[in-house]
Amino acid sequence: AQSVAQPEDQVNVAEGNPLTVKCTYSVSGNPYLFWYVQYPNRGLQFLLKYITGDNLVKGSYGFEAEFNKSQTSFHLKKPSALVSDSALYFCAVSDFFSGGYNKLIFGAGTRLAVHP
Amino acid sequence: GAGVSQSPSNKVTEKGKDVELRCDPISGHTALYWYRQSLGQGLEFLIYFQGNSAPDKSGLPSDRFSAERTGGSVSTLTIQRTQQEDSAVYLCASSLALGQGMQETQYFGPGTRLLVL
Numbered sequence: 001a002q003s004v005a006q007p008e009d010q011v012n013v014a015e016g017n018p019l020t021v022k023c024t025y026s027v028s029g030n031p032y033l034f035w036y037v038q039y040p041n042r043g044l045q046f047l048l049k050y051i052t053g054d055n056l057v058k059g060s061y062g063f064e065a066e067f068n069k070s071q072t073s074f075h076l077k078k079p080s081a082l083v084s085d086s087a088l089y090f091c092a093v094s095d096f097f098s099g100g101y102n103k104l105i106f107g108a109g110t111r112l113a114v115h116p
Numbered sequence: 117g118a119g120v121s122q123s124p125s126n127k128v129t130e131k132g133k134d135v136e137l138r139c140d141p142i143s144g145h146t147a148l149y150w151y152r153q154s155l156g157q158g159l160e161f162l163i164y165f166q167g168n169s170a171p172d173k174s175g176l177p178s179d180r181f182s183a184e185r186t187g188g189s190v191s192t193l194t195i196q197r198t199q200q201e202d203s204a205v206y207l208c209a210s211s212l213a214l215g216q217g218m219q220e221t222q223y224f225g226p227g228t229r230l231l232v233l
Contacts, residue, residue: 106159
């Protein structure tokens with residue numbers, strides 16, 4: 001079965017510093033990986049996805065993620081954090097192979113706190 | 117264009133009452149998903165619609181939960197005889213139909229926050 005792990009409940013970073021939010025996955029077959037962000041009392045907003053191709057994926061709001069097959073990781077990164085990036089971040093893998101549709105399996109989420 | 121909308125945004129109900137949650141997907145999106153976000157369980161899949169049919173209902177927690185979709189558009193999630201453990205945020209997402217080998221992005225609505233007293 002597909003699964004996703006986000007090992008950090010919370011990540012703290014100073015504004016202007018680079019940030020990394022970690023994600024590792026376990027899948028059978030090729031992984032389809034996603035990052036979403038959730039602001040307070042809001043739904044999930046899509047940031048980026050990896051399907052195939054370049055291992056470095058660029059997404060919304062200056063975020064990027066690096067797919068690493070050997071380490072089964074898909075860490076989210078941003079070169080310079082903003083206070084407004086503070087939110088809850090979810091990594092997800094598609095359970096495509098179980099049914100031929102895009103059922104998402106989510107990690108537990110990582111709360112990012114960017115301090116001024 | 118308009119995103120996924122859900123109503124109501126908040127719902128407070130008494131244990132034992134029935135509730136209906138509505139999802140209006142992005143126009144043209146034939147795939148529709150319901151998820152539940154709760155403190156204890158995180159984000160979990162409930163049900164998937166392709167058009168008006170639901171080929172995967174495996175995530176529905178009990179037979180008190182049901183969902184339907186009409187006209188290939190609006191979907192309603194119904195919880196009968198609500199229990200306190202049903203308290204959660206119910207999220208709806210929609211996407212284009214999957215092409216072979218393609219992974220269409222799911223776009224989420226703002227959710228309905230359900231509190232069962």
